Amino acid sequence: MKPENQELRLIDTAHLIGEVEDYRNKGHRLVNVSCTRAGEEFEISYSFELDLRFENIRIIIPLDADIPSISGIYWGAFIYENEMHDLFGVHVRGMNIDFKGNLIRTTVPYPFRNTSFKGEGPCQDR
């Protein structure tokens, strides 16, 4: 097995659009946008690929901050951004297709922001 080398760069939110545009111009494909809660911050990673080279850029934002949408550059990015909004409550400005929180119907608003669980004990006790 050949392990893949993955580059990860931390960038400033203000440079996000510029960086993404660069990738688009170089012909990269948008692979993934993922969000992780790390303490009182969200880490948002954008992954790109060109000719099997996998690259990531990451922004770190406070919990209540909003970020610009990249769906103007990569049309299909709306699906990740809506998902991020529905699960984590990250506000994304200017999405091309905005489901307004209706992409994934969840009972609890923003369930991944503060995770909760059901039935801690064995199920017979419930």
Place this chain on the structure above:
Amino acid sequence: MSRQIVMPFGPQHPVLPEPIHLDLVLEDETGVDGMLSIGYLHGGLETLVEKRQFPEYVYIAERTCGICSFIHGMTYCQGIERVMGLEVPERAHYLRTIWSEYSRLHSHLLWLGLFADSMGFENLFMNAWKHREFVLDVMEETTGGRVIQGSCKVGGVRRDIDQETLKKMERDLKGFEKGLKEMANVFLNDDSVASRLRGVGVLSRNDAYVCGAVGPTGRGSGVPIDARMTGYAAYGELDFSPVVEQDGDCYARCAVRVNELFSSIEIIRQSIDRIPGGEIEVKVKGNPDGEYFSRSEQPRGELVHYVKGNGTKYLARSRIRTPTLTNIPPLVKMLQGCELADVPVIVLSIDPCIGCMER
């Protein structure tokens, strides 16, 4: 003189094996736009990382999807192995490759059956599923499970396949391939199938790239994306190339999958020929600390498992980006300007796996 109407499609609909809700904006019989909302299958299983130790989470990862469960488990394990710096024995890599390809065969046959059913071709549906049982029998014989195998673990695989069984698997492939050829002939050369599929739901090469289409959806439009080319597991040592079609319509996507059946059989043959002896697992010590985006090629396209460990037995985050999620924007593009009667065929042509998508 036409006016726009919005027609709901699903969640429970006879052509959809799984619940998905689609709002179709129609002008007479022509679709102008399609918008979907999901959530009927959403369980939130990514959050379970906080409840299960990382070796146990393999079972959750496998149950993300009951169709390509082995590949989910394997991708997760590869991520953890990379973070922990584990060197998995070669034999385990080959076994993983063999099982992955059997999963692909089973998934494509399943899809071909459902697709035939959506065209109203019931005989072909039954035929495809008859061939699929052969694959499931092999799975059951070698792993103990028909659809959920549980044979992958962090650090290797749980079971070995002895040489005799490998030989038998190789022998049996011959008859299986013969049956598949007859079936493939109907999918690729039958007039009524072609008239139902040609020119339907066209996705241009550029759209496929910009929308991020992966797997057979992208390859049907001439984009040669195949994560197997990154050489994970034993793929780096085998000879194969991605199956690509240029037309971008439902027929092209169907043809990609039909031809991939034979490419998978070829990969299995090569793996059985070249499989080295030795151990099948390494001991796992310590806890993962670090992060990795583990990629693999699922039957539906590229799968990404993001794992982030924090040095404890419980991971900080697991994110599963399934190919169906990525293929939704291309689907929205395909639905623009289609005919209402073609909607079931177009929706099925991306091979949607909603269970995977919503997790």
Place this chain on the structure above:
Amino acid sequence: MTYLKKSPWLLHYDASSCNGCDIEVLACLTPLYDVERFGIINTGNPKHADVFVVTGGVNEQNREVIRNIYEQIPEPKVVVAVGICASSGGIFRECYNISGGIDQLIPVDVYVPGCAARPESIIDGIVKSLEILEEKRIQMKERAKQKEQGSSPGGGER
């Protein structure tokens, strides 16, 4: 199978299953297992169905859908929970969006264990449910008879 006079139709609903059990339910209909030889047909319309087959645990979103389908199926009806998720929530029972097994919502007559449940056990479960269906049918007839007698006591006396 001699007690089976009618051909029972079943309705399959995928609650929040991982697809494993769904696929096995579908596999029951295909040539190797072929439940159609017993006259069992998978229908898409609740009003035509006798047996309600549910896979996967109840998720907060499809509560209403399941209840609605259940109420649309005419009496007598039986519910078969296929797989461990439908029986108890299984491996996913701690997820925030899963409420547990189907029995949290509607009465279940037969539980089919397994992850994923094997086609053989699904067929066994459905055959078992047909016995219960027949019993329910007889009970229903008796109740109707009693009701008839109760509403016009003595028959011709009036």
